[in-house]
Amino acid sequence: MKIITFGEVMLRLSPPGVERFTQADSLTMHFGGTEANVCVSLAQFGFQAAHVTRFPDHALGKAAAGYLRKYGVDTQYVRYGDGRLGLYFLETGAGSRASQIIYDRVDSAFARIIPSDIDWESILRGADWFHWTGITPALSQGAADCLLAGIQTANRLGVPVSADIVYRSNLWQYGRRPQDIMPALTEGCTLVLGSKGLFSDLYNVVGSTFQEAGRAMMKRFPNIRYVTDTKRVSVTASHNQLSAKLFDGHSVYKSRLHDIRPITDRIGTGDAYVAGLIYGLLTFNDLQRAVEFGAAASALKHTIPGDVNLATIAEVETLASGDTSGKLKR
Amino acid sequence: MKIITFGEVMLRLSPPGVERFTQADSLTMHFGGTEANVCVSLAQFGFQAAHVTRFPDHALGKAAAGYLRKYGVDTQYVRYGDGRLGLYFLETGAGSRASQIIYDRVDSAFARIIPSDIDWESILRGADWFHWTGITPALSQGAADCLLAGIQTANRLGVPVSADIVYRSNLWQYGRRPQDIMPALTEGCTLVLGSKGLFSDLYNVVGSTFQEAGRAMMKRFPNIRYVTDTKRVSVTASHNQLSAKLFDGHSVYKSRLHDIRPITDRIGTGDAYVAGLIYGLLTFNDLQRAVEFGAAASALKHTIPGDVNLATIAEVETLASGDTSGKLKR
Amino acid sequence: MKIITFGEVMLRLSPPGVERFTQADSLTMHFGGTEANVCVSLAQFGFQAAHVTRFPDHALGKAAAGYLRKYGVDTQYVRYGDGRLGLYFLETGAGSRASQIIYDRVDSAFARIIPSDIDWESILRGADWFHWTGITPALSQGAADCLLAGIQTANRLGVPVSADIVYRSNLWQYGRRPQDIMPALTEGCTLVLGSKGLFSDLYNVVGSTFQEAGRAMMKRFPNIRYVTDTKRVSVTASHNQLSAKLFDGHSVYKSRLHDIRPITDRIGTGDAYVAGLIYGLLTFNDLQRAVEFGAAASALKHTIPGDVNLATIAEVETLASGDTSGKLKR
Amino acid sequence: MKIITFGEVMLRLSPPGVERFTQADSLTMHFGGTEANVCVSLAQFGFQAAHVTRFPDHALGKAAAGYLRKYGVDTQYVRYGDGRLGLYFLETGAGSRASQIIYDRVDSAFARIIPSDIDWESILRGADWFHWTGITPALSQGAADCLLAGIQTANRLGVPVSADIVYRSNLWQYGRRPQDIMPALTEGCTLVLGSKGLFSDLYNVVGSTFQEAGRAMMKRFPNIRYVTDTKRVSVTASHNQLSAKLFDGHSVYKSRLHDIRPITDRIGTGDAYVAGLIYGLLTFNDLQRAVEFGAAASALKHTIPGDVNLATIAEVETLASGDTSGKLKR
Amino acid sequence: MKIITFGEVMLRLSPPGVERFTQADSLTMHFGGTEANVCVSLAQFGFQAAHVTRFPDHALGKAAAGYLRKYGVDTQYVRYGDGRLGLYFLETGAGSRASQIIYDRVDSAFARIIPSDIDWESILRGADWFHWTGITPALSQGAADCLLAGIQTANRLGVPVSADIVYRSNLWQYGRRPQDIMPALTEGCTLVLGSKGLFSDLYNVVGSTFQEAGRAMMKRFPNIRYVTDTKRVSVTASHNQLSAKLFDGHSVYKSRLHDIRPITDRIGTGDAYVAGLIYGLLTFNDLQRAVEFGAAASALKHTIPGDVNLATIAEVETLASGDTSGKLKR
Amino acid sequence: MKIITFGEVMLRLSPPGVERFTQADSLTMHFGGTEANVCVSLAQFGFQAAHVTRFPDHALGKAAAGYLRKYGVDTQYVRYGDGRLGLYFLETGAGSRASQIIYDRVDSAFARIIPSDIDWESILRGADWFHWTGITPALSQGAADCLLAGIQTANRLGVPVSADIVYRSNLWQYGRRPQDIMPALTEGCTLVLGSKGLFSDLYNVVGSTFQEAGRAMMKRFPNIRYVTDTKRVSVTASHNQLSAKLFDGHSVYKSRLHDIRPITDRIGTGDAYVAGLIYGLLTFNDLQRAVEFGAAASALKHTIPGDVNLATIAEVETLASGDTSGKLKR
Structure with missing residues (x-):
């Protein structure tokens, strides 16, 4: 299976363990x-997965x-140019102390992307899935334009399109409202x-x-064809309950x-x-199994440091089947 | 608000994570x-706070x-002289294994303090609060003398005085009993x-x-005017329950x-x-709110490495209002 | 009390914290x-304990x-020669993600051991206990031969012998089946x-x-004379329940x-x-107390990084008596 | 002595040791x-030193x-507001491999400073020295305006002014040329x-x-009244020769x-x-001694990690007097 | 340019800094x-480079x-199967204390490779260079057979072949002598x-x-067509002199x-x-420039932790041109 | 060979690398x-070596x-009791910045030692050498008394005695002068x-x-019978020259x-x-070889972190023979 995704990649910087920003002497990179x-998730599940950024x-x-290549992502479509690397600073909480993010992504190299940077036709030809989120059109007109071109190309080539329509009000600084932009993008979604x-x-x-x-x-x-969502109960920063529906x-x-407890890393x-759901839809002929696979993948991600899910298919299936025991594997 | 505190500051040295002393190759400093x-807590809450030591x-x-200055404390009244730096070695437990402290504070520079080292008049003039604890008079006659002078000056200047009358039997090595010393000190307390x-x-x-x-x-x-206490149920070293009354x-x-679980650091x-209670008493016209603020501050401290509480007012108020969810703040 | 144990010692290499193997930049050694x-446990409890390897x-x-000497083990009977150091790579899980071990112990220096390497007579004379496990005879004919000689010598000298008859199917590669080898070894066990x-x-x-x-x-x-076993319920990789019977x-x-939660390190x-049970049998005239001591020792080991138990007798007795509170010891 | 300085402070992020950016998993903060x-240098030398930013x-x-307070700097004149924290990424070289800096300081909170943010009159009253550099007017019109106001106030109050007129061509992005701006600023310099x-x-x-x-x-x-400069011969990234003249x-x-070899950290x-020169000018009645003090301070800084010089007066004087031996002090 | 290389990749494990093996608590991975x-070097220089292993x-x-992918290597020809991962333990020396390697590579997955694992025809078609070393045929008959097939295919397809004919006497354990094997392999070399x-x-x-x-x-x-060699004078473990000839x-x-001093990492x-020489031969029409590029690349590698050279073309050219100054690049 | 040594052992705490005390967040333990x-040195050279403390x-x-046992020292004669563990804080310099030690050893458990703690007769019987230094009698009357008893016992049993008569003026706080104490101790020295x-x-x-x-x-x-000394030229903290004479x-x-350059750790x-000299005197029938062995052992120690020398006999002999090349050993 060949998957294409499109969006900004940031450097994440976090104090060690649960230190506060003011205590830190070093920052862990992801x-x-x-x-x-x-x-990355889909690459780890064995799909051919390329990210456009x-x-x-x-x-x-x-x-x-x-970093992307290390975890199996094809980076041949990455463009390099002017602008800065988007950053975010993450302080990890514990118990009743919340984690906090300070974003520092304004005017990134990604936000300066323009449609002529991307040859969607050659990228999407032969692809089995295209994924985007509501973060991308919030960053700049250029990013929104690129995305629209990508979705339209996918539609023309018959590539299914998924969207996480997440809305962050502190983005959308370039003069457009999501209500102006999102509908046309959502048109092309599966x-x-x-x-x-x-x-x-x-x-x-x-x-x-x-x-x-x-x-x-x-x-x-x-x-x-599909609408989906997750439901999270945040008992504390170290203990969440999660389920999904499709x-x-x-x-x-x-x-x-x-x-889910303890929580190592809630991001991603x-x-x-x-990713688990897409994997399930493309692999199983069984929607229940697909949504279970997605939810279990999400649950396992909470145990893995960093933004990306490095759980294996076998691990996800074990948990999806209801085995939460975490028994030592020799 | 201007706050004055008086007492010994030690270097704390702890093995990384939950390693035992015999396993450690390095010791984390606080x-x-x-x-x-x-x-420090009161400085973090925005008060002008000076420590005398x-x-x-x-x-x-x-x-x-x-270290004190970094976290906002005014160190202009600190004196420097002979003697050693008090130390304590802390091994952090987990679950049913207790944390352990090895104190090494005998004959510290602080224990050698004498009344002429401190000009209480100029220090306390204009102050809104003075705080001391039962550790200080336990360390040396000089420390007890200085403290008494401080309390009397505060009383004369109309500065409210608080005391945590904690008693540690393994201190009090200089020949006096707490029953001899504490009453006169407690006289001046609010x-x-x-x-x-x-x-x-x-x-x-x-x-x-x-x-x-x-x-x-x-x-x-x-x-x-106020008597207060906290109540702690220690389920395990990683799980405590805490409340306070005033x-x-x-x-x-x-x-x-x-x-409270998990517990990152129970010290302090x-x-x-x-600190939370003093902040509340000086800020809110509401004793219930003050005691809630204090208890929530204490609960949050359990999530922060080191001895000092670096929770913000906003964080304390969130928890004081009953929101334990620790939801990610972006 | 003088204790003799016999078996392979491996270098254990683990990613920091709960990182996955693919994320690690360094590996912690135990x-x-x-x-x-x-x-090591018995040496920590104050016994004279020598390991033969x-x-x-x-x-x-x-x-x-x-490493063994540091934790009190007498290494005078260790032999040095050709072959490699057995290794195992441990990835520590959390919550519903299991820990994983990759063994890399084939053809180790220990597996090349032969009976003439060990003078059991002088090693076991005066000993109070000899312990072995089902791992050793699984490694090589030489190891099995050495072990049999040791057990027979212990029997002749009247030294009690204990065995953890653990069976790992992926060992036993040298052409013999455990059913062929284990009975003769078990003959000599107390x-x-x-x-x-x-x-x-x-x-x-x-x-x-x-x-x-x-x-x-x-x-x-x-x-x-004694048959014993432990029972573990693995709720998650971070939460187990454990009991023992004798x-x-x-x-x-x-x-x-x-x-037991949280679990720092389940290995060992x-x-x-x-070790706790042997200590109890040799120290207390009370089988119930011995099995409680063993179970509490095991429970405490879950809080200690590494393979070896560094809990003290006092800590074990506190937990064995039912005090799980982990209250700070000053 | 009371010293005032004005300029941007950045977070510096560096890979551990001499790792390349692409190898790093964490970044050290300064x-x-x-x-x-x-x-900071002047605060470490015992002066009262406040930084305006x-x-x-x-x-x-x-x-x-x-961070500034920890090292003795008075931060009462610091303003807080919108904008990002300026950053720079530093990769430390060795031998013939050069160190590299990636600046990421565009549109920082400092660049958004405006004259009404600063009450120069109250800040500079009673000061003994004011220092600025050519970086500040390069960052924004607001920064240049603030600086000019500061210099003029200093002149009016009779406070001596020093300037490091460093020119970085990749700054100066806001539409003015240094030739337009620097002369008026230099007018007020001592x-x-x-x-x-x-x-x-x-x-x-x-x-x-x-x-x-x-x-x-x-x-x-x-x-x-004084013109000064340093001369550096860069033999390799680990070996430099340095002198100064006044x-x-x-x-x-x-x-x-x-x-100077080896070089631990060339920045700052x-x-x-x-700082050493200013200290010398304000302390010694001897220009030769002042320039020796400055040069020795600079040489010692090469041995100290981070941007700031933490050498003591005694250490600087030892080296200024020609003792390079670095003999262990007990 | 498309480059193919063939050989074993090992996990390298080293104590931090210049610690001895017996001091280490953790091992750094490369x-x-x-x-x-x-x-990797050639991938870093911008070539399309695939490794077969x-x-x-x-x-x-x-x-x-x-790890290989992260640094730009195409891993599509990597095969996975039984056997262990080859390891080596590296202790880094300093001054007159030598670095030491303990190899632990016997019976690795690579040593078990057999000719049918590799489709040389499809791998080498279109390649511009094929590189091997004398380590590979020393590991096993299967590795030697694969290599011979690769060289012969390269010859048939007109792909230039280079060999570092390094001889390590402690390898060659599978019953053949290098004198039996190396000549036929060397036949096909350019x-x-x-x-x-x-x-x-x-x-x-x-x-x-x-x-x-x-x-x-x-x-x-x-x-x-070319014979080449380097000459190294080892003054100490921290100071070498290096030149090359072609x-x-x-x-x-x-x-x-x-x-070259100091030396960060002499391996690789x-x-x-x-790699520098191959880059030079394929890029410059100037043998002197090629050998200078190679020697400068080697010199720079001494400043980079790990086995692989991460110097950029610009850095190599700076040093190749005689500029050893390592001046900070902003 | 059986060696006995007697003296205080301290915990050494150092900032990482060349950080200053004020920069450190953690302290490395030795x-x-x-x-x-x-x-330790003599144990590493294969002697049976016991330390009395x-x-x-x-x-x-x-x-x-x-720690002592790990490196081969027999600790059966160590006594445990009241008092603190002696400490010293070491800041490591570089280039012209000196290393600094802050001692914190007053009133240690060792300083409280008294003659009845030590059964010299049984400890020294069969020993081949006894070593002491001028630090011990400087610490307390009890330590001096114990030492004298040890020397006299050694003399009676015919055990050769060596002394490093080092004098530190800031010790000797218990009321005696070295001139009063040292002569009687020196009487018994070989x-x-x-x-x-x-x-x-x-x-x-x-x-x-x-x-x-x-x-x-x-x-x-x-x-x-022997008088010996070393001569050190301290070019910088990173570069020394050392020789010895006997x-x-x-x-x-x-x-x-x-x-010697670079210097990793000058302590010890x-x-x-x-230790090298004692090894040489007891092993070689050649005083020149003994002094060369000692000097080379000392030179190699400069490359090893910590107080103790972990160089092997082979390494020392290589350097003693004049080979300074530090060539990689595979």
Whole structure:
């Protein structure tokens, strides 16, 4: 299977363990971005997965690409140019102390991307899936333009398109509102991850239950075949409960509930769900199994440092089948 | 608000993570002392907070002062001279294995302090609060003398005085008993932190409940307006339950119960309560809110490495209001 | 008390914290092996404990011996020669992600041991206990031969012999089956740790309950005075429940149930039980107390990084008596 | 003595040791900026030293201020507001491999500073020295405006002003040329650090020797009493030779030549010279001694990790007197 | 340019800094192997470079492949199967204390490779260079057979072949002598790296000078167009001098002499020369420039931790041109 | 050979690398003491070596003993009791910045030792050498008394005695002068390490050259057969030159001069000389070879982190023979 993802990749910098920013003497490095996280997961599951992005043309940009390659991502479509590397600083909480992120991604090399940087035709030809999120069109007009071109190309080539329509109000600084931009992008989607609330806010699509809201989305955007979402109960920063559901227009498939503690790293757990679900949809002929696979992948991601999910298929399947024991494997 | 605290600051040395002393190859450095911990907390909450102490006149003494300054403490009243830097070695436990402290503080530069080292008049003029604990008079006659002078100056200047009357039997090596020394010091106090048992042991003040014992303390020491204490249930070294209560002569104000797990660092959690309570008393016109703020500050301290509480006002208020979710802040 | 143990010691290499192998930049070193782990525990409890093994004659072999000596083991009977140092790579899991071991111990210096390397007579004379496990005879004919000679010498000298009859199917590569080798070794044993299932698989000794199976073992192997086993419920990789039982031919002595969380390091927890039990049998005139001591030792080992148990007698007794509070010791 | 400095402070992030950026898993944190580096040095020498700057109003901005305070800098004049924290990434070279810096300081909180942020009158009243560098006016119009106001206030209050007129061509992005801005700033200076080449490039002031160029500068800018510069021979990244000279309009005072190897950290060594020289000018009545003190301070800075010089007066004087032996002090 | 290399990749484990093995608590991980080191260098110089090898089918084998990919190597031809991952333990010396290697590579997954594992035809089609070393045929008959097939395929396809004919007497354990195996492999070579001594030992080819010996090699093996070697003077473990020479049948091209101190990591410096030379031969039409590029690449590798050379083309050219200054690049 | 040494062992705490105390966040642990350092060296050379000392009866005291055992020292004569563990803080310099030690050893468990703690008769029976230094009698009357008893017992049993008569003026706080104590201790010595200056200061023994002073010492103390000393030229903290000489009453044997750079750790290098010399005297029938072995051992110690010399006999002999190349050993 060949997967294409598109979006910004940031350098993540975190104090060791649960130190506060003011205590730190060093910062641990990871790289991540919601779309690239999905790409790494799918590469780890054995898919051929390429990420499309733009990095600054210096050693840190190259280090970012090296990080993706290390975890199996094809970086041949990465472009290098001016601008900075997007950053985010993550302080990891514990118990009732929340984790905190300080974003520092303004005017990144990715935000300066323009449509002529990307030859979508050659990238998407032969692909089996294209994934994007609501972060990308929030960053710059150029990024939004590139994305629209990518979705339209995917549609023309018959490549299924998924979107995590996440909305972050502190992005969207370039003068457009998500309500102006997101609908045209969502038109081309096969699978949408989002909540009732978001459907209403972004598209004015309303439904009293997830199922009804999903049905309304499918009516408004006829390309959509699947609507999905996760539900998280945050007991403390070290203890969450997670489940997922998938609606195919007929039935809602709900995953088991995962009781997750301790939490090593909560970042990228939503992306791990998306990747697990895509893997499941492309591999199993069984929607229940697909949503279980996605939810279990997400649960396992909570145990792995960094943004990307490095759980193996075997590990995900063990948990998806309900075995939470974590018994030592020799 | 201007706060003055007085007491020894030690270098704390701990094996990484939960290693035992015999396994360690390096020791993590923090600095702390019960009174200075209160000072740092109040500085972090935005108060002007100065700590009065005496350090050895060498690089480690200067490093200790630098540590306090870094976290906002005014070190202009620190004196430097002969003697060693007090130390303590902390091994952090987990689950049913207890944490252990090896103290190495005998004959420290602080224990050699004498009244002429401190100009209390100029230090306390304009101050809004003065805080001390039962550790200080236990260390040396000089320290006890300095403290008494400080309390008397505070009383003369109308500065409220608080005391954590903690009693450690393995201190008090200089030939006096706490029963000889503590009463005169307690005379000048506005707020006392201690348990029924301590009131009885130190002052022969008896009461069958916390409220009655508090009332008896107020009778014996008419300056006292508040008596307070915390209650801790130690389920394991990684899981504690904590609450606090405050008695003002009329009512007992009880905080909510905090279920704390995992515990990152239990040291200084009592000091965090005291600081939170002082902050509350000086800021809110609401004793219930003050005791909730103190208890929440203490609970959050358990998640922070080191002796000092680096939780922000916003974080404390979130938890004080009952939100334990630790949800990621972006 | 003088204790002799015999078996391979490996270098253990683990990624920091809960990192996956592919994320690691460095590997933390420990040394361990099931029999040597027992030896270290007993040395830590104050017994004179010597481990018999064979290391490669290079700096890593010497480092392994130094590690044992550091923790109190007498290494005078260690032999040095050709062959490699056995290794194992351990990835530590968390929550529902299991820990994983990659063994790399083929053709080690220990596997090349031959009977003439060991003068059992002088080693075992005056000893109070000899311990072995089912790992050793699985490694090579030479190791099995050495072991048999050791057990026979111990029997001749009247030294009690214990065995953890653990069976690992991926060992036993040198052409013999455990069913061929284990019975003769078990003949000489005073105490056997194993489950009903193992008794049946290895010796075709069957019993419907632990007690019956134990009785059948004692019938088949008349030297056996004690049969013991532990029971573990693996809730997650971070949360286990553990108890132990000991059968002396008359009664079954059951330890309390230990609820263990968080788990720092699960490796060597079975060995900690064995060492605690041996300590108890040789020290207390009370089988219930012995099995409680063993179980509490095992529970505490879960909180200590590395393969070996570094809990003190006082710590074990505190937990054995039911105090799980882990209260800070000053 | 009371010293005021003004300029941006950046978070510096470096791979451990001499690792390349692409190899790093973590980045060591320091904070620094050419003017703040001077401020820290003078604080370490016992002067009262305050740094004026503007930080983002988040945890990293506060950490930066804490870093300055730890090393003795008065941060009461620091302002907090919008914008990011300036960063630079430093890869440390060795031998013939050069160190490399990737700057990431565009649009920092400091660059957004405006004159109304700073009350120069109250800051500079009573000060004994004011120091600035050519980095500040290169960052933004606001920074240049603030600086000019500061210099003019200093002049009005009779506070001596020093400038390191360093020119970095990749700064100066806001539409002005240094030739437009620097002359008015240099007008108010008592001491200028720069080379013949810079005098010519920035002010069109020409002289065939350092002495002649210095004399020409003094003619063009009559407030200047001292012109100074350092000379560095870079044998390799690990081995430099350094000397300094100071011209007072009459004589050139040359320091001894320092042969520096190995080099631990070359960053901030010029700033260490400036601080040492200012210290010398304000302390000694001896220009030769002042320039020797400055040069020795700079040489010692090469042995200290981070941007700031933490050498003590005693250490500087030992080296300034020609003792290079580095003999162990017990 | 497309480059193919073939050989074993080992996990390298080293104590931190210059600690001895017996002192270490952790081991730093790198991966390397003489041929893969060449491959990484050429990938870093921008060539398309693929390494052919065989790894164990477990997480460490995958980590090894990830390491190569991170640094730009194409790993599509890597095979996975049974056997262990080759290891070596490196203790880094300093001054007059030598570095030491303990190899632990017996019976690795690579040593178990067999010709049917590799489809040389498809791998080498379109390649511009093929590189091997004398380590590979020393490991097993299977490795030697694979290599011979690769060289013959390269010859048939017209792909130039280079060999570093390094001889290690402690390898060659599988029953063949290098004198039996190396000549047939050397037949197909275009470029050979080796010394007079080696030519004599391996091929009985004799010459009194490097030039004469080279000429004799070209006579014996008519495919050879270039003979090359490096010369190292080891002053101490921290200070070496290095130069290289290249003979093309007509002239000897000698590089400048590099005085290298300090030395960060001496491993892989010969491989860095080979890679630099291959880059030079394929890029410059100038043998002198090629040998200078190779020697400078090797010199720079001494400053880089790990086995692989991460110097950039620009860095190599700076040093190749004689600039040793290591001046900070901003 | 069986060696006995006697003296205090301290915990050494150092900032990582060349950080200053004020920069450190953690401190690296080593244990050392001049006499124990000699003991470890001789244990590493294969001698049976036991150290006699007294540690506090807590986990740090046990860790100190474990450290000695790890490196081969027999700790059966160690006593445990009250008092603290002696400490010293070491900041490592570089280039012209000196290393610095802050001692914190007052009132240690060792200083509280008394003669009845040690059964010299059983310890020294069968020993081949006893070593002490001038540090021990400086610490307390009890330590001096114990030492005298040890020397007298050694003399009675015919065990050769060596002394490094090092004088530290900041010790000797218990009311006696070295001139009062040292002569009686020196009476019993076979070998003395010291300088002309020390001979004069401590014993009023004068000689114009080392040889003459040595002869005078032998006259004053007829048991002395050897007088020895080292000579160090401290070029910088990173570059020293070292040689040694030995006088046997007839000739002066001078070692070659060792040019040592870089210096990893200068502490314990004198002790390494003493140990090497003792090894040489007991092993070789050749005084020149003995002094060369001692000097080379000392030179190699400079490359090894910590107080103790971990160089092997083979390494020392290589350097003693003049091979400084540090060539990689595979």
